[in-house]
Amino acid sequence: MKEIALKIGKPTPLTGIVAAPDKIDPEKPAVLILNSGVMHHVGACRLSVKIARKLAESGILSIRFDLSGIGDSAPRTGSSSFHETAIAEITEVMDYLEQKRGIKKFIAYGLCSGADASYDIALADERIVGIAQIDPYCYRTWSWYIRHYGPKLFSLAQWIHSIKIRLFPQTSEKRFSETTDSEDLEMPSYIREFPPQADIAKGLQKLIERNVRIYSVFTGGQSELLNHASQFKQSMPSVDFGTQLKVEYFPDMDHIITAPDLQRVVRDNIAKWVDMQR
Amino acid sequence: MNPFFFGDSASPLYGVYHPPTATQKQTEAILLCAPFGQEYMRSHRAFRQLAMLLNKKGYAVLRFDYKGTGDAFGEPEDSTIQDWVANIGTAIEELKHSAQVDTVSLVGLRLGGLIAARYCSEHASGVNKLVLWDTIVSGDRYIEELNTYIEKTPNSKSKYFDEQGSLHFNGFALTKAQLNELKNIDLGRLELSIKNVSQICSSENGNQSYLKESWSAHQGYHYQHTAAPGDWNFVDDFGGILLPQQVIQSVVSSIVAERR
Numbered sequence: 283m284k285e286i287a288l289k290i291g292k293p294t295p296l297t298g299i300v301a302a303p304d305k306i307d308p309e310k311p312a313v314l315i316l317n318s319g320v321m322h323h324v325g326a327c328r329l330s331v332k333i334a335r336k337l338a339e340s341g342i343l344s345i346r347f348d349l350s351g352i353g354d355s356a357p358r359t360g361s362s363s364f365h366e367t368a369i370a371e372i373t374e375v376m377d378y379l380e381q382k383r384g385i386k387k388f389i390a391y392g393l394c395s396g397a398d399a400s401y402d403i404a405l406a407d408e409r410i411v412g413i414a415q416i417d418p419y420c421y422r423t424w425s426w427y428i429r430h431y432g433p434k435l436f437s438l439a440q441w442i443h444s445i446k447i448r449l450f451p452q453t454s455e456k457r458f459s460e461t462t463d464s465e466d467l468e469m470p471s472y473i474r475e476f477p478p479q480a481d482i483a484k485g486l487q488k489l490i491e492r493n494v495r496i497y498s499v500f501t502g503g504q505s506e507l508l509n510h511a512s513q514f515k516q517s518m519p520s521v522d523f524g525t526q527l528k529v530e531y532f533p534d535m536d537h538i539i540t541a542p543d544l545q546r547v548v549r550d551n552i553a554k555w556v557d558m559q560r
Numbered sequence: 561m562n563p564f565f566f567g568d569s570a571s572p573l574y575g576v577y578h579p580p581t582a583t584q585k586q587t588e589a590i591l592l593c594a595p596f597g598q599e600y601m602r603s604h605r606a607f608r609q610l611a612m613l614l615n616k617k618g619y620a621v622l623r624f625d626y627k628g629t630g631d632a633f634g635e636p637e638d639s640t641i642q643d644w645v646a647n648i649g650t651a652i653e654e655l656k657h658s659a660q661v662d663t664v665s666l667v668g669l670r671l672g673g674l675i676a677a678r679y680c681s682e683h684a685s686g687v688n689k690l691v692l693w694d695t696i697v698s699g700d701r702y703i704e705e706l707n708t709y710i711e712k713t714p715n716s717k718s719k720y721f722d723e724q725g726s727l728h729f730n731g732f733a734l735t736k737a738q739l740n741e742l743k744n745i746d747l748g749r750l751e752l753s754i755k756n757v758s759q760i761c762s763s764e765n766g767n768q769s770y771l772k773e774s775w776s777a778h779q780g781y782h783y784q785h786t787a788a789p790g791d792w793n794f795v796d797d798f799g800g801i802l803l804p805q806q807v808i809q810s811v812v813s814s815i816v817a818e819r820r
Contacts, residue, residue, distance in 0.1 A: 287563035287574065317718070327731030327732065328629075354608070355561075539731065540717070
């Protein structure tokens with residue numbers, strides 16, 4: 283395996299790292315590893331590096347790169363939205379790999395905003411044959427409410443907690459403010475907004491009709507929206523996923539996957555799923 | 561910004577070279593020594609900004625990843641602290657070559673400060689100035705700091721000691737061997753072998769005071785407190801980063817002031 287640092291595009295290039303296996307399987311798509319929020323291309327807890335190197339072991343080429351203004355890529359001027367810029371820049375990276383290495387098929391992988399960008403680029407560019415997403419868009423269903431509130435209805439501790447909050451509301455508010463981050467943080471310029479559920483359903487249907495395969499991993503970090511694996515399909519009843527969708531839910535996993543054993547699970551599962559795609 | 565791999569071809573390091581953008585180029589270049597773990601992720605943007613501000617003052621800058629961290633090859637558990645100290649030496653040579661200078665100064669943040677200081681104690685020449693930014697002052701105190709978080713969050717899946725004695729913290733781990741190496745590094749007891757040392761801290765706590773007291777007699781030592789909110793070890797759900805502008809400016813001023 284060899285890794286090469288690249289600058290793609292002019293006059294303000296994007297920085298990326300190609301992880302190229304010793305022997306590339308030409309039948310397998312290359313993987314585009316996208317930014318998560320403002321985190322640079324190394325990825326949350328170095329997960330992007332780990333996935334890239336695992337893929338290389340299976341003969342799969344990947345590129346992890348920074349969109350303009352993130353990580354090691356300088357900002358580009360312009361007034362386009364994050365979505366428009368991301369699509370244009372991911373397309374630029376695919377064009378580069380097609381031109382330089384003859385790659386014509388890609389899988390887009392991303393966590394959080396990277397998952398959103400993988401969906402956007404899949405809709406925009408037919409070279410995308412699969413998307414692997416961690417905590418993509420999801421929507422509550424009746425089954426979410428049952429699982430979320432059901433156990434609490436029959437829990438004495440929950441009733442006591444609820445009564446305490448009503449009797450001592452200030453204590454509860456104070457506790458909340460103490461855990462609120464008050465640091466000098468630079469927030470991502472991309473504010474994650476979930477599009478209407480119907481729009482996502484339409485988009486997913488289009489992808490399915492184009493034979494795009496989808497692997498969606500949900501973490502417990504997004505359990506306020508999704509709390510069991512079958513919920514995702516339930517929330518998109520109009521979409522005929524057939525066998526093209528694989529969903530996994532890890533309730534003990536946080537959004538940036540800090541637990542080492544779960545990092546390995548995600549890395550291995552994504553690499554295995556990608557390896558099966560042609 | 562020029563990203564590249566350098567060093568031992570069997571286990572290359574990753575670096576980003578920032579050439580000076582000012583017309584008047586400085587005769588020394590600056591090496592930025594990164595923290596470890598989530599602190600590395602959290603400070604990446606701050607380092608990039610620091611590099612660009614120094615470029616505007618005419619300095620060439622290299623920021624890089626130690627073996628087994630970031631984009632560098634290898635796994636962190638297969639690296640030693642002494643590897644990372646040696647990586648600084650490799651990066652210095654690379655920077656001197658890229659910038660065509662003979663003199664280099666180091667800026668180390670958090671664990672990067674401890675490692676950079678260790679490098680300076682082992683190499684009497686070659687480094688003009690050492691700037692320590694919110695530095696870890698001793699391995700023992702660093703481990704104690706992390707352990708305090710661990711004790712506060714029992715049963716955490718991301719903050720714990722495993723059966724082999726590795727310390728897992730917010731998605732990254734230090735092995736038992738690395739922890740033992742760290743325990744032997746105490747900046748307060750380190751023989752300072754370079755003339756110019758600046759300690760810049762955003763929060764005046766016991767650790768920073770310990771170092772200040774230990775080094776205050778050293779000629780060429782400078783201490784500065786630039787108050788800024790921020791906990792490098794904090795981690796949130798979306799990978800938020802820390803960008804303490806005031807402290808970054810203080811680091812730049814510290815480098816620039818030295819040449820006057």
